[in-house]
Amino acid sequence: MASSVSDSKMKIVHGEAGYILEDVPHFSDYVPNLHTYPNPLRSNPAYSVVKQYFVHMDDTVPQKVVVHKDSPRGVHFRRAGPRQKVYFKSDDVHACIVTCGGLCPGLNTVIREIVCGLSYMYGVNKVLGIDGGYRGFYSKNTITLTPKVVNDIHKRGGTILGTSRGGHDTGKIVDSIQDRGINQVYIIGGDGTQRGASVIYEEVRRRGLKVAIAGIPKTIDNDIPVIDKSFGFDTAVEEAQRAINAAHVEAESVENGIGVVKLMGRYSGFIAMYATLASRDVDCCLIPESPFYLEGKGGLFEFVDKRLKENGHMVIVIAEGAGQDLLTESMQAMDQKDASGNKLLQDVGLWISHKIKDHFAKKDTIDINLKYIDPTYMIRAIPSNASDNVYCTLLAQSAVHGAMAGYTGFTSGLVNGRHTYIPFNRITEKQNKVVITDRMWARLLSSTNQPSFLSPKDLDEAKKAKEPPTQLLEGNNCNDVDEADEKEQPPTQLFEGDNFKYEQESGNHADNSIKTEN
Numbered sequence: 001m002a003s004s005v006s007d008s009k010m011k012i013v014h015g016e017a018g019y020i021l022e023d024v025p026h027f028s029d030y031v032p033n034l035h036t037y038p039n040p041l042r043s044n045p046a047y048s049v050v051k052q053y054f055v056h057m058d059d060t061v062p063q064k065v066v067v068h069k070d071s072p073r074g075v076h077f078r079r080a081g082p083r084q085k086v087y088f089k090s091d092d093v094h095a096c097i098v099t100c101g102g103l104c105p106g107l108n109t110v111i112r113e114i115v116c117g118l119s120y121m122y123g124v125n126k127v128l129g130i131d132g133g134y135r136g137f138y139s140k141n142t143i144t145l146t147p148k149v150v151n152d153i154h155k156r157g158g159t160i161l162g163t164s165r166g167g168h169d170t171g172k173i174v175d176s177i178q179d180r181g182i183n184q185v186y187i188i189g190g191d192g193t194q195r196g197a198s199v200i201y202e203e204v205r206r207r208g209l210k211v212a213i214a215g216i217p218k219t220i221d222n223d224i225p226v227i228d229k230s231f232g233f234d235t236a237v238e239e240a241q242r243a244i245n246a247a248h249v250e251a252e253s254v255e256n257g258i259g260v261v262k263l264m265g266r267y268s269g270f271i272a273m274y275a276t277l278a279s280r281d282v283d284c285c286l287i288p289e290s291p292f293y294l295e296g297k298g299g300l301f302e303f304v305d306k307r308l309k310e311n312g313h314m315v316i317v318i319a320e321g322a323g324q325d326l327l328t329e330s331m332q333a334m335d336q337k338d339a340s341g342n343k344l345l346q347d348v349g350l351w352i353s354h355k356i357k358d359h360f361a362k363k364d365t366i367d368i369n370l371k372y373i374d375p376t377y378m379i380r381a382i383p384s385n386a387s388d389n390v391y392c393t394l395l396a397q398s399a400v401h402g403a404m405a406g407y408t409g410f411t412s413g414l415v416n417g418r419h420t421y422i423p424f425n426r427i428t429e430k431q432n433k434v435v436i437t438d439r440m441w442a443r444l445l446s447s448t449n450q451p452s453f454l455s456p457k458d459l460d461e462a463k464k465a466k467e468p469p470t471q472l473l474e475g476n477n478c479n480d481v482d483e484a485d486e487k488e489q490p491p492t493q494l495f496e497g498d499n500f501k502y503e504q505e506s507g508n509h510a511d512n513s514i515k516t517e518n
């Protein structure tokens with residue numbers, strides 16, 4: 001028999017065989033006397049011919065797709081897409097879009113597709129762009145967005161709306177939403193932005209407003225959990241190849257050439273890892289998740305000496321957040337933060353370049369020729385590539401379908417290749433990181449043949465502290481486990497097809513027995 005439990009923060013529904021739905025809020029949870037309307041897509045010539053165009057109300061997507069015969073079915077998210085009924089009349093919709101945090105390829109595509117999706121699919125013509133991030137709600141002008149205005153913007157990098165860090169004032173933002181009569185808010189941004197979106201949603205709900213708050217996750221670092229990968233990530237990895245190629249060409253053209261390339265990745269080294277795996281010219285990849293050391297046996301200098309002897313040149317890729325502990329040791333610690341409260345990092349690329357030069361200067365045996373390339377902002381500022389453009393389009397359209405269908409307090413995200421609505425807290429509760437005991441990092445180590453920089457004791461600890469597998473590409477859910485490891489694994493889920501029983505009861509019970517799994 002299916003049962004359901006929810007608390008005020010999370011709508012959690014339990015079903016048979018360990019099925020859990022982590023649902024997103026809906027207007028019907030707190031707004032009385034709602035009117036619904038037939039979805040205008042029914043009479044849209046492009047979509048009306050599609051068999052089963054509307055998503056079934058019970059469709060959900062499992063978080064894990066690798067399952068065992070007897071394992072519980074586990075966490076699911078609501079499937080994104082158009083619903084039969086909508087909760088807004090087209091003429092009544094007044095939407096706005098805001099972009100916050102650092103730049104990322106694809107921002108303009110998402111903006112474009114929200115505007116075009118609202119207009120072409122739902123006949124919505126009132127869309128405002130909020131200028132310059134969250135603070136734009138209360139301190140800046142707005143921009144009127146129409147399909148004509150946004151027609152070509154996907155070909156440009158950056159965001160036509162401008163962005164910013166800091167300046168999140170929940171009260172003022174919600175006042176502005178209310179004063180302007182806005183009833184759909186599309187918020188594009190990273191973990192900080194989604195945290196901001198979550199408190200905006202809470203305040204909107206507290207005031208009892210029928211205003212949909214929809215997030216679209218943006219992060220070039222790919223540090224947002226649950227989703228398969230973030231938009232702009234592929235573009236960034238592709239663009240990073242140009243810098244790595246340049247470093248390689250420089251390094252191999254001279255005697256004892258060393259190319260150092262710094263890539264973005266404050267806490268998560270995905271860009272560095274994927275750029276390294278893609279390139280095959282990289283000899284060593286250093287990321288925040290994998291501590292390293294310079295001197296002594298098994299250290300970086302020993303490896304650099306060896307590679308130069310073997311090949312006469314080498315390329316090092318380093319993520320900006322790697323080795324920050326070493327920098328703090330050797331430089332005066334600067335505990336500075338940006339306007340959003342993110343720790344400001346010191347330039348690890350420059351630091352490591354100096355350290356390598358000092359090492360060889362001290363040895364006085366060989367003259368090295370080191371070139372340091374920092375392409376970070378060049379990578380971030382380009383337009384998204386073709387596949388990211390399609391991805392951005394689907395994310396934007398999913399968000400539009402969700403808001404029109406009365407869902408709110410959600411982030412639109414791809415989970416196991418399916419578009420879903422994810423509750424904000426699942427996006428903000430932790431960061432997605434490279435798991436160095438996962439297969440993907442092993443693939444990298446084997447492709448570069450670099451040292452792991454881990455002692456047997458470190459390795460043991462890393463395995464014990466084993467994080468659940470990451471979601472990126474094929475890195476997900478594909479750990480082979482031996483019997484001993486199997487005991488440490490979180491339970492996996494069994495998916496039994498579409499015929500599961502689903503029942504949702506209202507109620508406000510906290511359920512402490514629910515473990516969030518990744």
Ligand SMILES: Nc1ncnc2c1ncn2[C@@H]1O[C@H](COP(=O)(O)OP(=O)(O)O)[C@@H](O)[C@H]1O
Nearest residue numbers: 101102165166168189190191192193195196340
């Ligand atoms: N905990 C939070 N609560 C409310 N707003 C936040 C929070 N963290 C960040 N923000 C706001 O989100 C915006 C973007 O955050 P930031 O960390 O700079 O970038 P990103 O969203 O890309 O991670 C900023 O305007 C910041 O003020």
Ligand SMILES: O=P(O)(O)OC[C@H]1O[C@](O)(COP(=O)(O)O)[C@@H](O)[C@@H]1O
Nearest residue numbers: 101102190218219220221264265266
């Ligand atoms: O110079 P800025 O704008 O603070 O951006 C630097 C940071 O932005 C990022 O590219 C992405 O950060 P967010 O997605 O959290 O904005 C980080 O990798 C980097 O540390």
Ligand SMILES: [Mg+2]
Nearest residue numbers: 101190191192
């Ligand atoms: Mg962030």
